[in-house]
Amino acid sequence: MMDERTAGAGLHAGLRFEAMQEAHLPQVLAIEEEVHAHPWTLGNFRDSLASGYPAWVLRTADTEQAPLAGYFLLMEALDEVHLLNVSLRRALHGSGLGRLMIDEAVRRMRARNMVSMLLEVRPSNERALHVYRRYGFAEIGRRKGYYPAAGHLREDAVVMRLPL
Numbered sequence: 349m350m351d352e353r354t355a356g357a358g359l360h361a362g363l364r365f366e367a368m369q370e371a372h373l374p375q376v377l378a379i380e381e382e383v384h385a386h387p388w389t390l391g392n393f394r395d396s397l398a399s400g401y402p403a404w405v406l407r408t409a410d411t412e413q414a415p416l417a418g419y420f421l422l423m424e425a426l427d428e429v430h431l432l433n434v435s436l437r438r439a440l441h442g443s444g445l446g447r448l449m450i451d452e453a454v455r456r457m458r459a460r461n462m463v464s465m466l467l468e469v470r471p472s473n474e475r476a477l478h479v480y481r482r483y484g485f486a487e488i489g490r491r492k493g494y495y496p497a498a499g500h501l502r503e504d505a506v507v508m509r510l511p512l
């Protein structure tokens with residue numbers, strides 16, 4: 349039987365996904381605070397786990413002691429799934445591991461017969477926009493003033509969709 353932790357198709361040696369658990373949260377939060385100007389809180393992550401949202405962490409070496417590389421969280425709504433958060437440790441940006449995490453999310457959600465993946469992204473997050481477009485996500489709309497921004501301002505969200 350395939351081990352749930354190593355079931356990812358085409359994983360590079362030494363990379364593996366594990367279901368996110370409470371014990372991962374200190375490292376998850378450290379990455380979140382490192383890479384986001386307006387990070388999720390510990391409570392946001394705890395609520396997501398308590399709600400049963402599919403959430404995974406990526407390790408870059410095959411040992412429990414290896415630091416986490418990144419994580420992603422999803423929320424299923426009927427046959428659509430929302431990619432709520434995908435984040436990678438800053439030192440690994442540009443490594444292609446972001447794409448690998450999206451691959452894993454897509455693979456898992458296809459297996460659950462989801463028909464599309466939706467996400468919101470800041471228009472100022474040019475790297476993430478590039479990664480999503482290159483992956484095949486298309487812009488389907490904007491949400492006005494969706495995100496908090498510096499100086500008590502708000503930033504729109506670009507809404508993107510990928511058919512699964």
Ligand SMILES: CC(C)(COP(=O)(O)OP(=O)(O)OC[C@H]1O[C@@H](n2cnc3c(N)ncnc32)[C@H](O)[C@@H]1OP(=O)(O)O)[C@@H](O)C(=O)NCCC(=O)NCCS
Binds near residue numbers: 436
């Ligand atoms: C978004 C994220 C997951 C992408 O992962 P990654 O491993 O860095 O991405 P990749 O290495 O696969 O791809 C980076 C691509 O962006 C491009 N890029 C980098 N900086 C860019 C910029 N400022 N503007 C446009 N494109 C940019 C690179 O050239 C590369 O393009 P290519 O694949 O066509 O060569 C990661 O950067 C991250 O965790 N960022 C912080 C958290 C975040 O913003 N999450 C998404 C919103 S919730």
